[in-house]
Amino acid sequence: MEPKTRGERMLALRYARMAAAPPFLRGGFRPFFFGGTAWAVIALLIWLHSLGSGASLPSSFDPLAWHRHEMLFGFVGAIIAGFLLTAVPNWTGRLPIAGYPLAALFLLWLAGRLAVLFSAEIGPLAAAGIDVGFFMVLAGLAGREVLEANNRNFPVVGLIFLFGLANAVDHLAAAGRLADPDLGWKCAVALVTILISLIGGRIIPSFTRNWLAKQGLSDGLPTQPGRFDTAVIVSTALAFLAWITAPSGWLTGILFAAAAAGQAVRLARWKGWKTFADPLVLILHVGYLWIPIGLGLLAAVDLGAPIPRSAAIHALTAGAMSTMILAVMSRASLGHTGRELRASAMTQLAYLLVTLGALLRITAPLGLLEYRLGIEVAGTAWIAALLCFLGAYAPVLLGPRIDGKL
Incomplete structure (x- = not known):
């Protein structure tokens, strides 16, 4: 029987998308747990090399600020995304985001990592737009699911949105636009x-x-x-x-x-x-x-x-x-x-x-x-x-x- 309501049609579409997707894209925890962990290893190796050799990075962040930013907003941010995208279907009873939409979201996160690392080359504004944009999209997707299901976990989505704002503040601090250079990462530590x-x-x-x-x-x-x-x-x-x-x-x-x-x-x-x-x-x-x-x-x-x-x-x-x-x-x-x-x-x-x-x-x-x-x-x-x-x-x-x- 063909689904009749909009909700039924959307569920049918998502189920078909999951069936067509490779296993790696059948749940948010898969790409974000794997990618976030791999990036943490890479970022920490870069940081330790910079610490030991005094080498600079092609980033508008100084090496310590970059290390701090990537551990919080890169690594922790990825795992939060994987957890949220996996928890929301359990909270709402709806199928998870999968397939091409999940791949696009993961690639946006990955683009943010590269943009921050090479922000001195592409410009700090472009890097901030890509990096912060990931959390805004994530909060929007999760918020839509929670609102449509009338679920009680909207405050969790609100924390993700605030985490994205803290990311933006950290970019402003790296650009020298804030009197308190610690404001962004302190807000992130508090929120997490x-x-x-x-x-x-x-x-x-x-x-x-x-x-x-x-x-x-x-x-x-x-x-x-x-x-x-x-x-x-x-x-x-x-x-x-x-x-x-x-x-x-x-x-x-x-x-x-x-x-x-x-x-x-x-x-x-x-x-x-x-x-x-x-x-x-x-x-x-x-x-x-x-x-x-x-x-x-x-x-x-x-x-x-x-x-x-x-x-x-x-x-x-x-x-x-x-x-x-x-x-x-x-x-x-x-x-x-x-x-x-x-x-x-x-x-x-x-x-x-x-x-x-x-x-x-x-x-x-x-x-x-x-x-x-x-x-x-x-x-x-x-x-x-x-x-x-x-x-x-x-x-x-x-x-x-x-x-x-x-």
């Missing part, structure tokens, strides 16, 4: 941390509860987010708002300390220590642990402790963001390709290496290792973790589902 708090607060207790129930451990199971969780997220957002808009000092420090305490209590309520037997679940708790650590270090910095700010920032980026990214990518890649949710030896090695890399990167500014050596060893561990992921999951992301479904 809040996004992890929001999404992590849903999936971590849910996956933990399901796993514990399967083990017959039914006492005191984690619950879904409530008022306390909302209060913690709001307190975290307020602390970041003060950090972005006000000079560092005791008020910002107190707000960060309160947010860190709330996040620590929140994490403890999810009972992660009971999940040591399942690395896929445990790594979610390990990744989230970096949030109260990072917030606590930011509090200490603003309250006058002799701790470099970079240590606190990398607790949130190299720690929370990178670990949660590996945790979500590995679980989603297995689940959405019909495979058993089990962490292979290569996956577990990736988890260990990303944790080691984060620890080394955070301690390097503290003088426990010679600074340059600490950064290089941390970068090597981090690259190795990403290569482990690519080695284990490239066949998964490039190949079809093993259950025969689309």
